Amino acid sequence: MNTTPTLKAPEQLVSEAKGDVLTCTPREAVARIRQDDPIAIVDVRGSAEYAEAHLDTALNIPRGLLEWKIIGALPEATAPILIHCGTGGRxxxxxxxxxxxxxxxxxxxxxxxxxxTECMAENQALTRTEFTE
Known part of the structure; x- marks a missing residue:
């Protein structure tokens, strides 16, 4: 009997995680940003991606360091947090x-x-001067 473990593809992990967490569309995120004050926006993209373009209001904590850095940055368990990356998976x-x-x-x-960024610009949640490129 062969008991070789089955590996999961990253896409499968993301799909499973979507069933466990609250997600929102970019438009819903903009509405939440407008309602919640304050709200933390955490950008989990890598440092190079963040340096290329980012939201001024976002805190950059790359995915690989998140669990080690988040408590120092956001110590309150009930703090409202929106997380974004390049495509949504991370x-x-x-x-x-x-x-x-x-x-x-x-x-x-x-x-x-x-x-x-397009949704934010369209809905004027942030002014164009609040984007850094």
Missing amino acids: AVLSARSLMAMGYTNVAAIDGSFSEI
């Missing part, structure tokens, strides 16, 4: 990790970085 996995750590008000933005 954000969902990050939200799952934060929930496992005890954070209770976390949502992953299920959309690309360009969709988020």
Whole structure:
């Protein structure tokens, strides 16, 4: 009998995590940003991606360092947190990790970085001067 373990693809992990966490579209995220004051926006993209273009209001904690750095940056378990990345996958996995750590008000933005910035510009949630490129 062969008992070779079955490996899961990253896409499968993301799909499973979406069932465990709260997600929102970029448009829903903009509405939440407008309602919640304050709200932490955590960018889990890598440092190079963040340096290329980012939201001024976002805190950059790369996915690989999230569990080690988040408590120092956001020590309140009930703090409202929106997480984003380049395409949505890392954000969902990050939200799952934060929930496992005890954070209770976390949502992953299920959309690309360009969709988020376009939606924010369209809805005037942030002025164009608040984007850094």
